[in-house]
Amino acid sequence: MESRMKYVAGMVISSVGLSSILIIFLCLFFILMIPVLLISKDIFEPTQYNQQQLTMIIPPSEYREIYENAAKEYGVDWYVLAAIHYVETSYSTSKSMVSSAGALGHTQFMLCTWVGWSYSGCKGSKGNASIPASIYTSPRVIAQYGGYGRDANKDGKADPFDIEDAIYSTAYYLSKNGYKNDKEKAIYQYNHADWYVNKVMDYAEILGATADLNGKWIWPAPTLSVISSDYGWRNLKSRGRDFHDGIDIVGANTEHAPVYAIGDGIVTKAGKAQGFGEAVYIDHGNGMVSRYGHLQYNGYAVRAGDVVKKGQLIGAVGAGRVGSSEGPHLHLDIKVKGRFIDPLTVLSPR
Helix, strand or coil, X not given: CHHHHHHXXXXXXHHHHHHHHHHHHHHHHHHHHHHHHHHHHHHHCCCCCCHHHHCCCCCCHHHHHHHHHHHHHHCCCHHHHHHHHHHXXXXXXXXXXXXXXXXXXXXXXXXXXXXCCCCHHHCCCCCCCCCCHHHHCCHHHHHHHCCCCCCCCCCCCCCCXXXXXXXHHHHHHHHHCCCCCCHHHHHHHXXXXXXXXXXXXXXXXXXXXXXXXXXXXXXXXXXXXEEEECCEEEEECCCEEEEECCEEEECCCCCCCEEECCCCEEEEEEEEECCCEEEEEEEEECCEEEEEECECCCCCCCCCCXXXXXXXXXXXXXXXXXXXXXXXXXXXXXXXXXXXXXHHHCCCCC
C-alpha cells in the first residue's frame, strides 16, 4: 500500500511538474514573440489617419495677391478669405458655381445679399430671387439697395463670377458685419451655421501658419530629385486606392543616400515607425512637423531630444524594402497644425 501511494504521489507531482514547465515555456515564448509581433506590425501595416487630416489644400498662387489686397482694403485676414473660398467652391474648382440654394459665384453669394435685400424682387424671398445679370452686376443698383457686391477690378460691373469682385465682396461683407471685433460672428453671418464657422476658422488657422513657409526650407536629399509618388490619392497594387500623405523621393543611387533636416527643430522621435520601418520626426515649431520615412535600420544620425539645424545630417535611405514599401525611397511628409500639406508647396528639389 505504501509503495502504491508513493507511486501515485509521484505521478501527481510529475503531472503537475510537466504542466508547470509547459506553462512557463508558453509564457517565455509569448514574451519573446512580443517584440517580433510589434516590429512586424510596425513594418508591414500602412499608416492610418483620420480622413479630415488629409483634406487641406494650399490655395493656387495666383489667388494670393487678390486675397491680400482685399484683406488690406477691408481690414480682414487674407487666410480667412482663402478659407471661405476653399470651403465654398474649393478654390473655384466646383463643377457648378451655383448651389442648390441659389448661391452663386466664386464665394457663393445669394443674389439678394449681393444686390441688396431692399430690392423689390427680394421681398418675401429666401435670397435667391430671379434678378437679371444687368441688374445684379450694376454698381449703381447695388449702391441704391445697399448690397455687398463690389466692382474690384473697376470694369464697371460687380460680378460674383469674377474672382476679384467675389473676393473683395466677401471681404467687404465680413468687414461690415463686425469682423474687427468678432471674427467668428462675422463668419457666422456669412453662412448661419456653427459647423461652417468652425470649418472656416480651422482652415484659416492652417493657412495662416503656412503663410510664410515657402523658401525657408531645404530639400532633404540633395542626391535624389525624382518624385516617384506624389502627395494625394493614388492606386496601389497591394492596397488599392490610397491617400499618400507625403511624397516619395528617389534617384539614380537611392540606397544609403544621405538625408538632411529641412529646417531647424527638435527631434521628437528617431526609430521604428508604423509603416515606415525606421523614421525621424522633427518638430519645427509653430505647429509644423516633418517626417522622414524608410530610413536605414539603426542608421539615423540623431535621436529624440536632439536640437538640429537646417541641413544637418539625420540619417540615410534604407536599402531594399524598409517598412511597407516596394523598394528603397525616402518618404517625406509635413504636418501643419495636425494636418498634412503637400511638401512641394513649401520646398522643391533644386
